[in-house]
C-alpha cells in the first residue's frame with residue numbers, strides 16, 4: 001500500500017538531500033549496498049563466490065544526463081571487469097548495466113529509435129560487452145521504467161548480433177511481458193524475470209500484488225518451457241517453489257536455469273538453494289549513487305521504514 005507514495009516521495013529533492021547525507025556505512029544503506037569502491041565490491045563478490053554463490057554486479061547510477069558521467073560509468077565497469085579478471089572471479093561474476101546510466105536519455109528530443117541517447121547507450125554497452133567477453137564473463141541489461149522498455153529491448157537485439165550471451169530483463173507487472181517472454185524464449189537467450197520495481201500506471205501495469213504474481217507465474221511457464229536460459233529473480237518463496245516444480249515438469253536439469261536474489265535479502269535462502277545444487281546469483285550493487293536503488297528497496301518493504309528513520313535520525 002505504501003509502495004507508490006514512497007516511490008513518489010523519493011523524487012523530492014528535499015528527501016533526496018536528507019537521505020544522501022547518510023554515509024554508505026549506515027545500517028540501512030550497507031544492508032543493501034556493500035560498498036562504494038571497486039575493491040570493496042570485489043571483496044564482497046569474493047566472499048559470496050567462496051560460499052558457492054554467483055554474482056552480478058551493478059555500478060550504481062541511473063538517468064545520466066551528461067556525456068562525461070556516462071563515460072565515467074563505462075570506465076567504472078571496465079575497471080571492475082579488469083579487477084574481477086585479475087582476482088579470478090570473472091567465471092562466477094558478471095555485470096548488470098542500466099542503459100540510462102550509459103547515456104540512453106542523452107540528447108532528449110525523445111527516446112525514439114533514432115535518438116542520440118540510444119546510439120550513445122548502444123556504443124557504450126558494446127564497449128562493456130567487449131570487456132566482459134575478454135574477461136570471460138557476460139553482461140545483463142537491467143530493465144527500467146516502462147517508457148524505456150522498447151528502447152532497451154531494441155538495444156538488446158542489436159547487442160545480441162555480436163554478443164548473443166547478453167542477458168535480458170523482463171518485468172512481470174507489465175501487461176506486455178508474457179508476449180515479450182514468448183519472443184525471448186529461444187535457444188541461448190538469457191532472460192531474467194523479475195516482478196518490476198518502478199511506479200507504473202494502470203494503463204501498462206498490474207497494480208495488485210495478486211495480479212503481478214499471477215503474471216509472474218504465466219511468464220515463468222513460458223520461459224521454463226522454452227529453449228532459453230531463465231533467470232528467476234525473486235525472493236518470493238511461492239515463486240521459488242513454482243520455478244522448482246516447473247523445472248521438474250519441463251525436464252530441466254539444475255544449471256539450465258538459475259535463481260537470482262538481491263544482496264542482503266534472504267541470504268539464508270540464497271545459501272540453502274545453493275547447498276541443494278541450484279545455481280544462485282546475487283545481485284550486488286555498489287558505488288556512491290545508491291539513492292534510487294535504496295528507495296526502491298524501501299518501497300518494496302515498508303516494514304524497513306522504522307529502521308530507516310532511526311538511521312536518518314542518528315546519522316550513523
Ligand SMILES: Cc1cc2nc3c(=O)[nH]c(=O)nc-3n(C[C@H](O)[C@H](O)[C@H](O)COP(=O)(O)OP(=O)(O)OC[C@H]3O[C@@H](n4cnc5c(N)ncnc54)[C@H](O)[C@@H]3O)c2cc1C
Pocket residue numbers: 141142143144169171194195196197198233234235236237260261262265266282283296297298300301304
Ligand atoms: C536479481 C534481481 C534483479 C532485479 N533486476 C530488476 C530490474 O532490472 N528491473 C526492475 O524493475 N526490478 C528488478 N528487480 C527488482 C524486482 O523487480 C522486485 O522489485 C524485487 O525483487 C521484489 O520482488 P520479489 O519478487 O522479491 O517479491 P515480493 O512479493 O516483493 O517479496 C517477496 C518477499 O521477499 C522479501 N523481500 C522483498 N523485497 C524485500 C526488501 N526490499 N527487503 C527485505 N525483504 C524483501 C520479503 O520476504 C517478501 O515477503 C530485481 C530483483 C532481483 C532479485
